[in-house]
Amino acid sequence: MALSNKIDADHAATALAEWLGRRIPEADGIRVSGVTVPSASGLSTETVLFDAAWTENGVAREQGMVARVQPDGSGVFEHYDLAKEAAVMRALADHTPVPAPRILFYEEDGSVLGAPFLVMERVAGRIPSDDPPFTAAGWVLDLTPRQRNNMWNASLDVLADIHRADWRELGLGFLDSPEHGRGLSAQLDHWERTFAWAREGQPNPTVEAALAWLRDNQPRDEGELVLNWGDARVGNMIFSDDLEVAAVLDWEMVALASRELELGWWLFLARHHTEGVGLPLPEGVPDHAETIARYERISGHTVRDIEYYEVFAGTRLSILMVRAANMMISAGLLPPDATMALNNPALQLVAKLLDLPAPTGEAVTFIGNR
Secondary structure, eight states, X not given: OOSSOOOOHHHHHHHHHHHHHHHSTTEEEEEEEEEEOOOOOSSSOXXXXXXXXXXXXXXXXXXXXXXXXXXXXXXXSSOOOHHHHHHHHHHHHHHSSSOOOOEEEEEOOTTTTSSOEEEEEOOOSBOOOBTTBTTTSSGGGGSOHHHHHHHHHHHHHHHHHHHHSOTTTTTOGGGOSXXXXXXXXXXXXXHHHHHHHHTTTOOOHHHHHHHHHHHHTOOSXXXXXXXXXXXXXXXXXXXXXXXXXXXXXXXXXXXXXXXXXXXXXXXXXXXXXXXXXXXXXXXXXOOHHHHHHHHHHHHOOOOOSHHHHHHHHHHHHHHHHHHHHHHHHHTTSSOTTOOTTTSSHHHHHHHHHHTOOOOOSOOOOSTTOO
């Protein structure tokens, strides 16, 4: 979601109804209702929820829809490619067991909602919270340990399904290029460029040391490159009432990379939401070793060099926090002298993993501030 909502719900209702009339020319009496722009709590795309109803060939139709609207300028990422996301999600939804939401439309014209957007079907269910983290409050803590274990196992099954998908057969060969982050070297190049942009000329000793370590310790053989979701975590999954995964969301960082790149992100985010914010792992949730063991069992893949990929995950998250801090200062949500870019839970964990000096200054994060 966006740092601050810019889309007006009433304007969006009118604009979307007119737009749907052009996209579904055989439809009569298109009505858009229930438009909701959720309160901003993140730093990426803006979300618009709405219901559409129309008559087509004499048959009444209704569809709950979700529009993801690209930032009208730079967001937490320097560049966005919703067309890429839509292509990946459409291929997975149509041809694999991966529960990607069905893509209904992609719109490049920024005049409708202020920026390009994609529209997908609305999927019913619940999402584990990031703010406050699901380890601190929310419906996940109301589950029994067995239910939490089943839920996490189901989510790991989906992760393995994503990696099992044949990206060539799915027509996703366009991802097979450094431009789209193919492989570890391209990923390192991308995140070094992202850091140079995000830091806005300011030093960051922890990130700088971590990037140097990652270059010096790059594994010689990263193994097979598979489809990586990119932002693999339960906070990007919708769960149905039976705690199965109903939808996998947020494909902004999709790429071809090793399984370990994805698993490292999954493990580090779990560490961030527990050790990083001073909370225990909820009973029933597989711990670090159990997660790796289950992934190996269901994927048939032996995990290698995972410590390296966890450091890379922490470094990437730290770079995003540098960008988030600068965005929040610019928006007046943090004071100009806020230390979030230099000291936050992600940076603290990276320093601990690499035995670096602890970040100085007050630790600040936007997670859990509600």
